[in-house]
Amino acid sequence: MVVLANPVLDQISLIKSPDSGDNLPSIPTIDLSSPNSPEAIVRACKEFGFFKITNHPVSMDLVEKLEAEAVKFFALPLLDKEKLGPSSPFGYGSKKIGMNGDVGWLEYLLLAVGSEPFSESSLAFLRDPSSSSFRSALVEYVLSMRKLVCQVLELMADGLQLKQRDTISKLLQGSECDEIFRLNHYPPCPLLQGFNCGLTGFGEHTDPQIVSVLRSNGTSGLQIALKDGRWVSVPSDREAFFINVGDSLQVLTNGRFRSVKHRVIANSLKSRVSMIYFGGPPVAQRIAPLPQLMEEGEQSLYKDFTWGEYKRAAYKSRLGDYRLGPFEL
Ligand code: GA4
Numbered sequence: 001m002v003v004l005a006n007p008v009l010d011q012i013s014l015i016k017s018p019d020s021g022d023n024l025p026s027i028p029t030i031d032l033s034s035p036n037s038p039e040a041i042v043r044a045c046k047e048f049g050f051f052k053i054t055n056h057p058v059s060m061d062l063v064e065k066l067e068a069e070a071v072k073f074f075a076l077p078l079l080d081k082e083k084l085g086p087s088s089p090f091g092y093g094s095k096k097i098g099m100n101g102d103v104g105w106l107e108y109l110l111l112a113v114g115s116e117p118f119s120e121s122s123l124a125f126l127r128d129p130s131s132s133s134f135r136s137a138l139v140e141y142v143l144s145m146r147k148l149v150c151q152v153l154e155l156m157a158d159g160l161q162l163k164q165r166d167t168i169s170k171l172l173q174g175s176e177c178d179e180i181f182r183l184n185h186y187p188p189c190p191l192l193q194g195f196n197c198g199l200t201g202f203g204e205h206t207d208p209q210i211v212s213v214l215r216s217n218g219t220s221g222l223q224i225a226l227k228d229g230r231w232v233s234v235p236s237d238r239e240a241f242f243i244n245v246g247d248s249l250q251v252l253t254n255g256r257f258r259s260v261k262h263r264v265i266a267n268s269l270k271s272r273v274s275m276i277y278f279g280g281p282p283v284a285q286r287i288a289p290l291p292q293l294m295e296e297g298e299q300s301l302y303k304d305f306t307w308g309e310y311k312r313a314a315y316k317s318r319l320g321d322y323r324l325g326p327f328e329l
Contacts, residue, residue, distance in 0.1 A: 001094055009022070011095075011103045012095070012103050012104060012105055012199055012200050013199075013200045013203070014192075014197045014198070014199060014200070015121070015197060015198050015199070015200055015263075016196070016197050017266055022328040024226075024230065024232050025201055025226070025232070025235055027048070027050065027051065027052055027224070027232070027235070027242075028040065028043070028044035028047070028048060028050075028051040029051065029052045029053075029054055029240075030051050030052065030054070031053075031054050031055045032053055032054070032055045032056050032057075032151065032152075032155070033248070034055075035154065035284045037155050037159075038155045038156070038158035038159030039159050039324045040157055040159075041152065041156050041159050042156065042159035042160055045156070045245050045249075045250060045253075045256075045257040045258070045329075046256060046257060046258070047227070047258075048224065048226070048258070049224075049244065049250075049257060049258035049259055049260030050224050050236065050243065050244055050245065050260040050262070051240075051242070051243055051246035051304035052234075052240045052241070052242050052243075052260040053152065053240060053241050053243060054239070054240050055164075056148060056241060057144075057147070057148070057151075058145075058148055058241070058276060058297050059144070060146050060239060062137065062140055062141055062144060063141070063215060063238075065133075065137045066137040066138065066275060067217060067273060069070040069134040069137050070109075070150075070183045070185070070273055070275065071185075071273060072134075072182070073109065073134065074107060074183075074185040074273070078094075081094075081107070082094075084109070087108075087110050089110055090107055090110050090111060090112050091109070091110065092107070092108070093107065093108050093109075093110065094106075094107040095107070097202065097319060098315065098319060099205070099315070099317075100316070100317065100318050101205060102318060102319040102320075104200050104201050104203055104264075105186060105187070105189055105195065105199045105200060105201045105266040106184050106185060106186045106201050106202060106236065106264075107184075107185050107187070107252065108182055108183060108184045108185065109182070109183045110180065110181075110182050111138070111180065111181045111182070111266055112178075112179070112180060113142045113179045113180065113181045113197075114175075114176070114177045114178050114179040114180075114216065114280075115137075122134065125299070126138070131212065138181070141181075141275070141277075142179070142181055142219070142277065142313045143280075145181075145213055145277035145279075146172070146173075146179075146279075147278070148213060148241065149169070149172055149211060149213060149279050150169045150172070150173070151209070152243060153168045153169035153172070153210075153211070154166065154169050155193060156168060157169070160293060161181065162290070162292050162293070163292070167290060167292065168210070168249075168252065168290075169187075171210060171252075171278075171281040171285060172210060172211075172279045172281060174282070176282035176283075176284075177279070177280065177281060177282055177287060178209075178280035178281065178282065178283060178307065178311070179277065179278065179279060179280060180209075180277075180278040180280065181275070181276070181277055181278070182274075182275070182276045182278070183271075183273070183274075183275050184201075184202065184264075184273070184274045184275075184276070185271060185272070185273050186193070186201040186202075186219075186221060186264060186266045186267065186272040186273075186274075186306070187266070187271055187287075188267055188268060188269050188270055188271055189266045189268055189269055190232070190269070191268075192266075192268040193268040193269070198221075198265035198266060198268075199265065199266045200263065200264075200266070200269075201221055201264035201265055201266040201272070202262055202263060202264040202319075203261075203319045204225065204261050204262065204263040204319070204320050205261065205262070205263070205319040205320055206246065206247055206260065206261050206262075206323070207244055207247065207259070207278060208246060208247045208248040208280075208310060208311060208314040208323060209246040209247075209248055209280040210246050210248045210249045210250065210252070210279050210280065210281060211244060211245060211246055211249060211279050212243070212244040212246060212276055212277065212278045212279070213241050213242070213243055213244075213276065213277045213279075214241065214242040214243075214244065214272065214275070214276045215238075215240075215241050215242070215275050216236055216238070216273065216274035216275075216278075217238055217271075217272065217273045217274075218236050218238050219236055219264065219267050219270045219271060219273075220233060220234070220235060220236045220267065220323055221236075221264045221265050221267055221272045221274075222236075222242070222262060222263075222264050222266065223262065223263055223264070223273075224260050224261070224262045225260070225261035225262065227258070244259075244260050244262065245257045245258060245259050246259055246278075246279075247259045247314075247323060247324050248280070248287050248310065250324065251287050251288065251289065251301075251302050251324070251327070252287065252288075252289060252290050253289065253290070253293060254289035254290075254293060254294060254298065254300060254301055254302075255301050256293070257310055258260060259324070280307060280311065281307045283306065283307055283308030283311065284306055284307075284308060284317075285305055285307045286304065286305075286306055287304060287305055287306065287310060288302065288304055288305075289301075289302070299329070300329065301326055301328060301329060302324070302329055303327050303328070304329050305327055308324075310327065313326065314326075
């Protein structure tokens with residue numbers, strides 16, 4: 001057992017480094033410009049609930065601009081950042097995740113960006129003239145995530161042979177959508193150098209929404225769980241985006257797609273910065289298997305619920321809980 005005499009680390013669990021990558025499948029990569037992408041997306045969602053996209057239309061200048069603003073923000077003195085917290089759930093947070101006792105080796109900024117981004121209800125610092133470049137990069141980035149998600153969900157609908165391409169993407173359009181944006185900073189943890197284990201940056205969980213789009217700097221740390229429970233490290237790629245199937249998409253497909261369990265391990269030497277867009281539908285949206293996908297006689301695996309009901313239950317849960325359990329039939 002590894003004992004680290006440091007009170008800050010007391011609460012955060014250590015994770016044994018996974019065995020070498022031998023025999024582990026590699027993460028599916030979808031080239032958005034390829035004619036085979038619809039089928040490849042569906043295959044990846046069934047097998048992994050996760051895939052990487054390349055050849056996307058998002059400007060790398062924009063991505064880098066936002067990353068630079070995030071780095072600048074996280075470099076502010078703790079007291080300045082803490083003025084924007086504690087996150088409940090939105091705002092600045094450090095080590096505490098959610099409101100039910102989860103902790104991780106990270107600091108973050110969590111923003112509700114649905115409908116009219118960054119309006120009256122958003123954080124005060126974004127209205128301050130000194131943060132105008134951060135604000136404009138965020139607004140532009142969120143807009144480009146909306147477009148990207150729409151493109152990916154239309155290709156997904158093609159792959160599922162749904163007659164209407166917007167069957168899934170329309171759930172994430174319109175001013176009532178429940179979108180969240182998260183900037184995470186995992187500082188290096190030098191105390192762990194030389195040990196055969198990592199510190200939990202963000203503990204294992206699935207995302208409750210329909211899909212999430214993640215982009216990180218060149219530092220590794222993200223891992224996804226395979227169907228058989230083994231963990232695979234996701235090689236970082238600053239130019240790509242990673243798509244996660246969320247619980248709601250698992251339900252919409254009546255379990256055909258799997259909502260992927262994932263976690264982040266902090267690096268002992270390098271900072272990891274990630275930006276994640278979470279696409280949720282309007283709170284009143286019913287989440288139920290799409291009738292167009294159901295085969296004759298097929299029964300729904302889930303009780304009827306709305307996104308608002310699921311989200312409320314999710315926010316009362318612990319990170320690692322199996323949140324869909326109480327909604328299964
Ligand atoms: C996981 C996905 C998103 O990061 C998030 C997280 C949220 C939070 O950080 O406040 C939750 C977590 C996430 C699911 C269970 C609850 C709520 C922390 C937590 C313990 C913003 C989201 O929507 O759900």
